[in-house]
Amino acid sequence: MQKISIIITFFIVFILVLSCTRDSAPEITCEGAASYDTNIKPIIDTNCSYSNCHDGTETGVFLDYAGIETYVNSNPGKFEDRVVNAADMPPSYALGPKMLAQDELDLIICWIEEDYPEN
Numbered sequence: 226m227q228k229i230s231i232i233i234t235f236f237i238v239f240i241l242v243l244s245c246t247r248d249s250a251p252e253i254t255c256e257g258a259a260s261y262d263t264n265i266k267p268i269i270d271t272n273c274s275y276s277n278c279h280d281g282t283e284t285g286v287f288l289d290y291a292g293i294e295t296y297v298n299s300n301p302g303k304f305e306d307r308v309v310n311a312a313d314m315p316p317s318y319a320l321g322p323k324m325l326a327q328d329e330l331d332l333i334i335c336w337i338e339e340d341y342p343e344n
Contacts, residue, residue, distance in 0.1 A: 255335035261290045262344040264332045269293065272315045272322055272329075290343045297341055305337050 259265060269287050273279045279287035285300075286292035297304050307314045309330070317323055325333070336342070 253331050253334060255338050257339075259332045259336040259339065260342045260344045261293070261336070265336050266290075268325070268329045268333065272319070272325060275320050278315075278319070294341065294343075308333055309337065 269279075274287040279285045279292075281288065281292075285296040287296070293304075308325070312324070312330075315322060315324065
């Protein structure tokens with residue numbers, strides 16, 4: 226009876242391990258997928274550039290491409306670190322959405338990978 230319990234336990238663990246290793250994030254195809262004017266500005270307007278945040282009253286002015294370009298060039302890697310890696314933007318105290326939707330995040334990742342194109 227103990228051998229059967231060991232075999233069943235091993236089998237269950239084996240199945241669980243196999244099922245976890247097949248999980249993977251979907252690949253994002255970015256080539257030409259995102260530009261500031263077409264895709265990113267609406268995301269920034271909704272999630273970042275509202276009162277007391279990136280509208281100039283706090284840190285970084287994200288009201289237009291020139292403002293975000295200045296921020297990105299002055300703080301290399303910080304935009305990606307905060308938005309993509311740490312995923313703490315928008316912050317939990319934001320007046321609007323508290324997190325980006327996956328499709329918004331995918332567009333931002335593409336925009337970053339394509340070196341922040343304006344249009």
